[in-house]
Amino acid sequence: MSDEPARIAALEDVPGDTTLLFTVSDADGALEEAFLTRLSDGTVVAFRNVCQHWTDVRLDSGDGGLVRNGEVVCQKHGATFQLDTGICDFGPCEGAMLETVEVGVEDGSVVLTDEAYRFEHIGGSGVERDGDSGGRIDFTGS
Numbered sequence: 001m002s003d004e005p006a007r008i009a010a011l012e013d014v015p016g017d018t019t020l021l022f023t024v025s026d027a028d029g030a031l032e033e034a035f036l037t038r039l040s041d042g043t044v045v046a047f048r049n050v051c052q053h054w055t056d057v058r059l060d061s062g063d064g065g066l067v068r069n070g071e072v073v074c075q076k077h078g079a080t081f082q083l084d085t086g087i088c089d090f091g092p093c094e095g096a097m098l099e100t101v102e103v104g105v106e107d108g109s110v111v112l113t114d115e116a117y118r119f120e121h122i123g124g125s126g127v128e129r130d131g132d133s134g135g136r137i138d139f140t141g142s
Contacts, residue, residue, distance in 0.1 A: 005104060005111035006119035014038045014110055018064030019072065021049065023125045024101065024117035031125040032117070034101040035060045036110060037067055037083055044110050045083055046103045047072075052088055052096035053079055062124045072098075 008022055019035035026032060033049035049065075051057040051074040059065045059072055059081075066073040071080040071089070079091025086098035102114035112119045 005106065005113050007109045007111050008036065008103065008119055009110050009122060011044070011105055011108050011110055014044050015064070016040065016067070018067050019060045020064075020122070021060045021062055021124055022122050023120040024112065024114075025120055026117060031120065031127050033058065033060070033125050033127075034117075035065060035072075036103065037065075037072070039084055040070060043084075044103060044105060045086075046101040046110075047081075047086055047098040048101060050099070051076060051079060051093070052081075052098065053077060053091065053093035 009020060014020055014036045016038040019037045021033060021035050024032050024034055034046050035049050036044055036046045038044050049058050049060050051059055054076065057076045059074055066075055070083050072083055073080050077091060079088050079093050081088050081098050086100060088094050088096045101117065104111050104113045
């Protein structure tokens with residue numbers, strides 16, 4: 001959507017033990033959430049902020065997604081997704097894959113290189129999702 005990559009965050013601000021939430025818009029102007037995290041080798045990856053089991057459920061609820069052993073955990077039902085591939089290796093959506101958002105690193109900054117999106121801002125989209133209501137039992141039993 002844009003000719004030049006848009007800066008998302010400083011590379012040093014991308015965590016390896018949690019996620020950094022940001023918002024993009026698609027060609028129709030619809031807001032979508034995505035998150036950044038850093039792999040153990042320093043590579044930065046980004047995915048859309050939706051679980052592949054219930055796509056109305058966020059993996060990062062605004063305060064950082066749960067990352068452990070190179071995986072992000074859906075806090076709603078415990079599915080785990082490998083951060084190097086996006087593949088779900090445990091849970092009800094096993095075998096499904098997170099949707100990648102293309103990013104790169106330039107001059108100490110993480111930039112959005114995915115032509116399908118335009119960077120809007122750091123943080124959540126402000127768009128309410130059905131999964132936000134807490135109407136379903138989550139992984140913690142609440």
